[in-house]
Structure formats: structure tokens, C-alpha cells
Amino acid sequence: MYLLRSQVGRKIVMAVSGFSMLAFVVVHLLGNTSMYGGPGSMNAYASALHRFPLLIWLFRLILMVMFYLHVFYGIALKLENRDAKPEPYVVEKYKQSTFAGRNMIWTGLLIGAFVVYHLLHFTFQVTNPQISAGSHPDAMGRPDVFMMVMLSFRKLAISAVYISAMIVLGLHLSHSIQSGFQTVGLNNDRSFPIAIKGGMVVAILITLGFAAFPIVIFTGILR
Amino acid sequence: MDLTLYVWRQSGPDKPGRLEEYKANGISPDMSFLEMLDVVNQDLIRAGEEPIAFDHDCREGICGTCSQVINGIPHGPVEKTTVCQLHMRHFKSGDTIYIEPWRARAFPVMKDLIVDRSALDRIMQAGGYVSVHTGGVPDANAVLIPKDDADASMDAAECIGCGACVAACPNGSAMLFTAAKVAHLAKLPQGRVEAARRVCVMTEAMMQEGFGSCSNHYECQAVCPKGIKVQFIAKLNREFMKSRM
Numbered sequence: 001m002y003l004l005r006s007q008v009g010r011k012i013v014m015a016v017s018g019f020s021m022l023a024f025v026v027v028h029l030l031g032n033t034s035m036y037g038g039p040g041s042m043n044a045y046a047s048a049l050h051r052f053p054l055l056i057w058l059f060r061l062i063l064m065v066m067f068y069l070h071v072f073y074g075i076a077l078k079l080e081n082r083d084a085k086p087e088p089y090v091v092e093k094y095k096q097s098t099f100a101g102r103n104m105i106w107t108g109l110l111i112g113a114f115v116v117y118h119l120l121h122f123t124f125q126v127t128n129p130q131i132s133a134g135s136h137p138d139a140m141g142r143p144d145v146f147m148m149v150m151l152s153f154r155k156l157a158i159s160a161v162y163i164s165a166m167i168v169l170g171l172h173l174s175h176s177i178q179s180g181f182q183t184v185g186l187n188n189d190r191s192f193p194i195a196i197k198g199g200m201v202v203a204i205l206i207t208l209g210f211a212a213f214p215i216v217i218f219t220g221i222l223r
Numbered sequence: 224m225d226l227t228l229y230v231w232r233q234s235g236p237d238k239p240g241r242l243e244e245y246k247a248n249g250i251s252p253d254m255s256f257l258e259m260l261d262v263v264n265q266d267l268i269r270a271g272e273e274p275i276a277f278d279h280d281c282r283e284g285i286c287g288t289c290s291q292v293i294n295g296i297p298h299g300p301v302e303k304t305t306v307c308q309l310h311m312r313h314f315k316s317g318d319t320i321y322i323e324p325w326r327a328r329a330f331p332v333m334k335d336l337i338v339d340r341s342a343l344d345r346i347m348q349a350g351g352y353v354s355v356h357t358g359g360v361p362d363a364n365a366v367l368i369p370k371d372d373a374d375a376s377m378d379a380a381e382c383i384g385c386g387a388c389v390a391a392c393p394n395g396s397a398m399l400f401t402a403a404k405v406a407h408l409a410k411l412p413q414g415r416v417e418a419a420r421r422v423c424v425m426t427e428a429m430m431q432e433g434f435g436s437c438s439n440h441y442e443c444q445a446v447c448p449k450g451i452k453v454q455f456i457a458k459l460n461r462e463f464m465k466s467r468m
Contacts, residue, residue: 084435093295097440185461
């Protein structure tokens, strides 16, 4: 397929898959806010999601494809780009590029590793079976997701992993949102500064939004 | 002004190179950077040594031939300025200056500071033109072009093809160059005819020449001596998507 052979085409694949995952992350964050409503609202939200297994698996399938494309072409493009610049300068100086922009591959791989851990932790519930929601129903017989999250984030190590991962995600997004707009061609003199600043704001909001959960639970603000 | 230079010396393609130290003494602040190198070379020639090889032609900032990375920045520290138009008054006496050639897989070093940039010419040959019927001169304004389009096209056409964008890009990508050429022609009705083919063959040629892809660091825009904007890269991306539809 020409789209996947061309450099520009593969960048567009990166942008579209990235935006799809960003959309998921935003929805995920909004869904998580039901934690603030207490066990009732969180567990009701979680069991409501599972009432439509077909829909859930459709979304999961799309996400998996997007994840695969993003990781595969991310690594492929990085290797090609490294090959295109084999020799570094003795004096290396950057005027515009950011730390986040130059380390997308590393923040990306770290997020990938975190996603695997996160799925094992909360979705497949194999890392902490003693608190898994699946085998600990709440008073209404629903999986007690609220308690699973509470017990997890009361542990310093787990909270630290989640908060660090969200900082890494924030770094990744701080470059990628504006980059995505540029790659799909949605940039002109007027929108360019908005994309850069807006991308940064969204990255910070997402990081703070997610990191807030381990923080408020670990510090005991959310009981 | 007295300066200490560290200059990349390499006797030929595929030969090992290294930085060598030179003293540039008694330099006038009114000299251009290239004139300063001329003085150094004159001293080297008098001493019976091989002068430093560097590219230069018009020395008035329009030919795109001079190509040196000065203290880590292509064309040096002054914005929108080629090496030949960079004057020594922007440096202080006693400064240490590192001078390196453009670095990219597609720009092999030929000698010292000279690299082979013909890869950019081959990108142009692939599609950086419009096919027109020759014959009588057409009437002025026979084809009406909105002022904004003409302005944008001319902004893109300012590209002198020096390759600083490639040199600055962490990915060794020629996207700003290619985008400027694609946008310059795509903005005009004469260029629209072949726009879809052009963007495909030019980006294809870019890849074949061993340039990397754009990951939107925008280093290119920061060093471009003609101030070509990365918005033209977004334009190229749009043209690419249009061509696939």
C-alpha cells in the first residue's frame, strides 16, 4: 500500500493512530472521574461498560490495531531517521526542538510498557490477585472496582509507578498533539501557535487529571 | 579580533576526518565569516599547508552555496542569515568557534566543509517543475491569481536550496526544502495541474535519497536563512492527502 510505503503516509498513520489513542485516553479520564462519586458510581460505571461486550471488544480491537500501528511505525521511522543522520555534530545545539520531541521513542516505549502493566493490573488483575475486583464483589454483587483502585493506590510503589507513567505520557503528548495537527496538514499561520499552546495545555491537563487519582488516594483525601 | 577555530578537516569522501585548531588573528569585525576563512586560508597557503575547503559562490546570501555549521547551528548564530552574510561583529575577540560540515546520510562530505548536495537537485528533477507549452509569451494577467496565493507562493519560492534544514534536522529530513518546492508550485494555477503527481514523486525521491522523515521538531525553520515556515510542511501533507483521494 502506497500510504504505508511513503514517509509522509506513514507519518499520517502515526498521527491518526495517535489521535485515536488520545481520544480513548480522554474518554478514559472522564470515565475515571466516577471514582470521585464513591464506590456506587465507580462500580456502576464499570459494570455498565461491561453490559455491551460486543461493543467493548469492537473498541478494544480498534485500539489494538491503532496501538500496533503506532508502535510499529514509530519504531520503524525512528530507525530510519537515525540512519538518515549517522554522524552527530561535535557541538550539538538545538534552537527549537524540545526534550520531549527528541525523546518520543523513549517516552513512547515507556508508555507501551506501562500499558502492559496497567492491563495486567486492572484489566486482567493478575499482578495483585488478592484485591482483584472480579473475585471481590461489592454489596450489590458488582465487581468492586472502586475498592481495587483504592487498595492499589494506597501502596506507595503502585502510586509512584502510575504518577511517573503519567508524567511520561504528558511529555509524549506535549510534542505529539501539535505534531499530529501538523502531520495531518491542519496548520496555518493562525492555527499553528494555537496547536502548540493548546497541545501543551491538553498534555498538562491529562497528566494532572490521571495523576490526581493516585495522589488523592495515597494522601487519604479520597477515602 | 583574535579567534580560535576548530575546523573539520577531511581529505576526501569516505576518509576519516577530525577537528583541527587554527588561530585567526587580526580579523576585522566588518569581515564576513567567509572573508575570515579567506584570511585563515591565506596564512595556510603561505605556510605551505592545505587550505580549508569550503563552498561559496555569490557571497550575497542568495545562491545557497555556503554551508557551514557554526557552533552547532547551520549558518551560525544570526537568524535568517547565510554564512556569507554573517559578519564577524557578531563574535567577540577571544571566541572559540567550531566549524563543521552539514551532516546527513544524503549529504556525504566531499572535502573538509564541502558536502555533496546534489540529492536536493534530484528531488527537484523528480517533480519540481511545471510542464508548459512553449511558444509565444502569454499575456500578463491572462491567468488571474489571488494576491494571497501569489504571496504565499513567493514566500515558498524564497528557498535557495542551501540544505540548512537538512543539516539542522535531527532526522536528516529534507521536508522543509521539499515542502517549499511543492507549495511554491501548488499555490499557483500553473502548478496545480501536476500537483498530485509532484508531491508523490518528490517525497518518494526524498526517501530514495536517504533523507529521514519529518517529526515536527521545527529546527529547520529556526535555521532557514530565508525564513521558510514549517506551515509549508503542513501544506505538503495536505497536498499528499489530496493526491491519495
